[in-house]
Amino acid sequence: xxxIEAIVRPEKLDDVKKALEKAGYPGMTISEVEGHGKQKGxxxxxxxxxxxxxxxxxxKIEVVVSDKEAERILSAIASASxxxxxxxxxxxxxxxxxxxxxxxxxxxxxAL
Numbered sequence: 126x127x128x129i130e131a132i133v134r135p136e137k138l139d140d141v142k143k144a145l146e147k148a149g150y151p152g153m154t155i156s157e158v159e160g161h162g163k164q165k166g167x168x169x170x171x172x173x174x175x176x177x178x179x180x181x182x183x184x185k186i187e188v189v190v191s192d193k194e195a196e197r198i199l200s201a202i203a204s205a206s207x208x209x210x211x212x213x214x215x216x217x218x219x220x221x222x223x224x225x226x227x228x229x230x231x232x233x234x235x236a237l
Contacts, residue, residue: 126221126234127195131186132158133206133214138184144205145188150198152237154187164211183214189221191234 133141138155145153159180190198199216207213226236 126189126191126224126237128187128189128219128221129195129199129202130217130219131202131206131214132160132183132216133186133202134208134212135182135184137206137208138186140205141186141202144201145198148197148201150188150190150194152188156185156187158183158185162212162215181212189224189237191237
């Protein structure tokens with residue numbers, strides 16, 4: 126099993142949700158997060174004054190999928206969230222050793 130964590134632009138969240146539903150995977154966890162990559166934020170202007178915003182708003186989407194679904198889900202998220210500009214985000218894939226569904230006690234892929 127794989128855990129896919131995607132950090133994307135907030136305005137791309139609806140596109141990613143639709144792509145996941147179309148790919149047959151409606152379950153996900155969403156968190157609002159802040160951060161920056163290599164660009165270290167952006168410089169903005171307000172009322173003629175420049176100021177630096179070093180933590181930009183992002184959305185973190187987490188899904189856990191079977192090994193055989195991982196590449197399809199990864200591709201769906203990547204294509205739905207890409208704008209081609211700096212700050213599109215990152216996707217992390219990690220191995221999951223076990224899952225336990227609290228309600229039923231199911232374990233492993235049965236708990237997905």
